[in-house]
Amino acid sequence: MVEFRSARPEEMEEVVELVNYVFRTSGGMEPTMGRQFPTIFCPDNASDIYVAADEGRIIANIAIKRNTGIIYGHKVSMANMGAVCTHPQYRGRGIGTQLLNMVFDRLNEEEVSVVTISGTRGLYRRNQCVEAGGMVTYVLDKQSYSYWALGGMEYEISKQFDDTGVLCDVYQREAVRYQRSRMEFPVLLKAVPMVHPPVDALTTLVAFREGRKDSALAYLIGYENKPGVFKVVEYAGERLAVWWLAGKLLEHAGMNGVILEVPIYDAVLSSILSSEGIRGINSYYPSTTVRITNKSSLWREIYPIVEEMWHGGDKPPCGIEDLPGNVYHDLEELTTFLFAGFNRHPYGAPWDRIFPIPLPWPNGLNYV
Ligand SMILES: CC(C)(COP(=O)(O)OP(=O)(O)OC[C@H]1O[C@@H](n2cnc3c(N)ncnc32)[C@H](O)[C@@H]1OP(=O)(O)O)[C@@H](O)C(=O)NCCC(=O)NCCS
The missing domain is CATH 3.40.630.30 (Gcn5-related N-acetyltransferase (GNAT))
Structure with a gap:
């Protein structure tokens, strides 16, 4: 039976072996994943390495690194996701999807507001991740x-x-x-x-x-x-x-x-x-998708940015529900409204002067 859980610190070597196989050696490259992502694939980060295991053997992985984004001086609780893989013998059975949703639920429970993901493939797009940034x-x-x-x-x-x-x-x-x-x-x-x-x-x-x-x-x-x-x-x-x-x-x-x-x-x-x-x-930002994982904590964290940017007589609307159109009810639309700076359609005043809120550059030294 396949179980879904966090990795144990002593399993880190097995996780690195799987991700090296999928992302490096099967394509003829050196097994560099452990070297390139030392703050992710380390025993201290084991609780944020999510795996599927079959009879104890690790067959799928999603690596998370929690990072605090600092946007104009305001902190946003973020996570970066990458090295998403399922062993070729287990693909197409819903394992990647199940693991992904477990990770989103966990981040939501822990009030991580938004996750940026390395990749734009169907697995993410079917699960409310959208391209964003600009x-x-x-x-x-x-x-x-x-x-x-x-x-x-x-x-x-x-x-x-x-x-x-x-x-x-x-x-x-x-x-x-x-x-x-x-x-x-x-x-x-x-x-x-x-x-x-x-x-x-x-x-x-x-x-x-x-x-x-x-x-x-x-x-x-x-x-x-x-x-x-x-x-x-x-x-x-x-x-x-x-x-x-x-x-x-x-x-x-x-x-x-x-x-x-x-x-x-x-x-x-x-x-x-x-x-x-x-x-x-x-x-958009290169090879990246973004998904909101906790709407309320996100709004709480970005509200001071909205307040600072707000101009005109009235106070800014006090709730995320007051955003225009269907934005609040549709997670993909909300992500696009808040964070997409490319191919953006106008939402009218005052929104177009406040949004998009910039997300930290994903392809620098921090992962994703
Ligand atoms: C991407 C990957 C992790 C998916 O793992 P998985 O356990 O096979 O995932 P699932 O069975 O839950 O479903 C995903 C795949 O099944 C197929 N699939 C599942 N549901 C589907 C649906 N409703 N419609 C169409 N295709 C569907 C697709 O091929 C889909 O992958 P894709 O659309 O992203 O190409 C796996 O294919 C893999 O390890 N690939 C190599 C590494 C890689 O590219 N990782 C992503 C880096 S961005």
Whole structure:
């Protein structure tokens, strides 16, 4: 009989074996899942690794990492989901669906408000997960990039940037981000989580005021995803310095192109790029779906953001039930209304000035 439950700490090796088989070795890749996701597949996180077991053998997995999102200073209780798999011999029997719904119920009970999922497949779409967020993908190229001289600046580029405390200070100033501790930062940087196919190490570029290496202005973290093309997985800090660092990759680091994915809430970086005449391509957040797991805790957590954004004489409506149309009754519609910034249809005033609420960038160092 198949049982559905959390993994036990001593089963972590067996879980990693299954996810490595499904996501890596069966496709001819190295078994890197444990190395790439060390804060997920660890005994301490066992209670958030949900498995199906047949006669004690683990045959399906859903990995959860709880993360606090910080959106304009307000905390949202989030979970990231990934490594969803069923052993090939057990597929198509409803095991993935049952496990998924068990996870959603658990997150609801524990007042986790929203889960972001790595993947967009039918399994998720049939279970009220929708694409959300919004971003613009820009490709900067060596020929047309306009190189600015920012006076009094220097930078460092490294595949082993050790002073992650400096990066942490920059990340902490971001308006939309995950809560990430000083202990976690070096672990995640070394793990190279959301890069597929996996690479050995990420490259970090850090911009400083001259002679002020103890305090950075901005960073770019990424990797060469095709020869001569650098893909940024995460950036933070002063946006002019982010632009300047991208130029250093083209000017001095042998790159011909830099791919920069900019969330739509980042109006400053987008305006720098468009004022340089660079056109981007709009989309939802990459390969991600989002599902609300607890409507009331979500509304409680985002209400201060709504209050801050509200303008006009009246007070904001006090309940989630007061949102327009059928939004409250339809979970997918509600998720789209609150969080989708691409393909968005207008809801009218005052909603269109308040929503979408930005979700932290999913493909950076934090999982999903
Ligand atoms: C995705 C996966 C976990 C599903 O596990 P499962 O135990 O077979 O799941 P279920 O039996 O509950 O049902 C899901 C699958 O059955 C089929 N299915 C079930 N109900 C269905 C329905 N009502 N209509 C159409 N298809 C249905 C589909 O193929 C569906 O998968 P998909 O639509 O996402 O492609 C499994 O196929 C797997 O491990 N795939 C490889 C790893 C992977 O791609 N993981 C997801 C990363 S995003």
